[in-house]
Amino acid sequence: MRKMLVITRDGSRSEEIGGLLGKDKRLGTGTGAVAANEAPDREVDTLFVDVESLLGRHTSVAKGxxxxxxxxxxxxxxxxxxxxxxxxAVDAVKAGAFDYLTHPIEKEELxxxxxxVRETDVLKSELDYLRGQFWNEDSLxxxxxxxxxxxxxxVKIRQVAGTRTTVLLTGETGTGKSLIAKLIxxxxxxxxxxxxxxxxxxxxxxxxxxxxxGHEKGAFTGAVRRKLGKFELAHGGTIFLDEIGTVSQSVQVKLLNVIQERFIQRVGGESDIPVDVRIIAATNEDMLELCExxxxxxxxxYRLNVFPIRIPPLRERIEDIPRLSEVFIQQFNGLLNTEVKGIHPQVLDRLLEYEWPGNVRELENVIERACILETGEVLMPESFPPDLLDNQGEVVTSPVRTSLPLKEARRITVDKFERQYLSSLLEQCGGVIKDAARRAGVTTRQLSKLLGRHGLDKMDFRKKNL
Known part of the structure; x- marks a missing residue:
């Protein structure tokens, strides 16, 4: 259970927040300024404090x-x-406070x-764990x-990376199997x-x-000198065999022998050459069907499938599309000498709706094309290929994602609807928050919170309408 603390000069306001939070939270209350000589309390994860208590004897909110x-x-x-x-309160946020609320406080805003706060804590904890326990800096x-x-x-990569176990990566083309092999x-x-x-x-x-x-000199026409094979070159390290399902039966026999005996013979050679390699194979095919x-x-x-890892297609991990897009934008800013700072909210909606048959690789290519074509700081719809948008710029419809649990599918659908609604509303109102809030039937404060939640900036819509 989470522990929260409310510090106010007015006890009734502490009771108000307690009532809005409900009984599933550990809630403490206090009045007046914080005592400077009390022992630190590291269990409190959320602290609500009114401006008067924050200032107390201090001359600025930063000191408070x-x-x-x-x-x-x-x-x-x-x-x-x-x-x-x-x-x-605004000064406090600028100085590092998480956020602020204005009275009267509404339950939805709270x-x-x-x-x-909970989402931020989870993400920070995961990143701190990854940074401190396993992943190197380049992989974060x-x-x-x-x-x-x-x-x-x-999690599976962490379990298997330190072993010499053979790994089989499966997944559609473009899901990043090569990257996963390199991470291992x-x-x-x-x-x-x-x-x-x-x-x-x-x-x-x-x-x-x-x-x-490899092959020996004279092993076949054109073999004018000895050549070392990939297994020899990988000695002591790792060999990644991509699209393993395409190799011929004769090569399969030799691969089986390498895995079992840990030595190879060059084509045209007779000597057994010991090799110490860790094998990672990958395929986009159904290997059991190929066996049948x-x-x-x-x-x-069976020798290759000792530790299988399935890489999900992008359509099953759409939560990562905004982050992946940012990564690719930064990458191409360096390569193309561009200064793109983000993606227009309407475009991001389309990216979240698209099925991505080419997976992460297709997303990377789409972002690269847009960075080349875009002349401004925000990637606009005109810079993206037409198969993402129809002639009216509407979302290309996609089937219901029954591969996701109902709760997750519902959350994604609601988020998409809210983002589309807010984008259309801001566009119609020219980015004017007051007008948009009135039409939506919410306060400007509520609307601002929703915009922040969905990463929408009113200035993007004002620029478009100038």
Missing amino acids: LEGLWAQYPSAAIVVLADEATTHH DLIVDK EYVDTRSKAMRDVF HAHSNRKSQPFISVHCGAIPDTLVESELF RGKFRRDLF
Whole structure:
């Protein structure tokens, strides 16, 4: 159960907040300024404090916040203010307070604040854990995810990375299997040794054996000198066999022998060459179906499928689309010398609705194209391909996502509706908050909170209508 504390000069206001929060929260109350000599309380995760108590004997809200953080170092501070003292609350937020509420406080606004604090705590805890316990600094950008499916993937990576166990990555084209293979290698005890990637489907059948195992001089026409194969080059490290389902039966036999005996023979050679490699294979095909059709050896499949990891398609992790888009924008800003700062809210709505048959790779390509075409600081609809939008700029409809639990599907649907509603409303009102709030039947404060929750900026809509 979470622990919250309310500090006000008016005890009735503390009772008011307690009533709005309900009985499922541990709630403490206090009056007046915080005592400076009390022992720090690290259990309080949310602190509600009115402006008068925040200022107390201090000359500024910044000083008041410092005192509170010394007393409650783990707390997110929410400032309570009347209309006349709102400017102090705004100053507090600028100085580091989590947010502020104005009286009279509405339950919807209070619940929104509490939910935001909880979400922020969860994300911060996950990132702190990842940063301190396992992932290297270069990987944090990739493992920062809001998707449960991807968190499960990263848990499996942590479990298997430190072993020499063979891993089979499965998933649709473009889901990032190559990146996952590199993450496994980068967090293994072989990370200082070679990582050799082989795209089996891109090598002609007649050359696959030579590429993997090497060949001796004169082994076949054109073999003018000895060549080391990928397995030899990967000795001591990791070899990544992408599209493993495409290799021929003869290569399958040799791969099985390598896994079992840990040595290879070059094409045209007779000597056994020992190799110490960790194998990671990947496929976008149904390997069991290939086995049923006689296209792939069952004994090899079982050897490769020791530790399977399924990479979910992008349509099953749409929560990550905004973050991935930001990552790609920053990446292409450096490569293309552009200064894009974000995506127009309407475009982001389309990205969330699109089915992404090409997965993360397709999203990356779409963002790259948009960064090249865009002349401003925000990626606008005109910079995106027409298959994302119809002629009227409406969302391309998608089927109900029955692959998600009902609660998650409902949350995503409600979020999309709210974002679309608010985007259309702001566009019609030219970004004027007062007009938009009146039409929506909510206060300007409530509307501002909703805009912040969905990452919408009124200035984007004002610019469009100038």
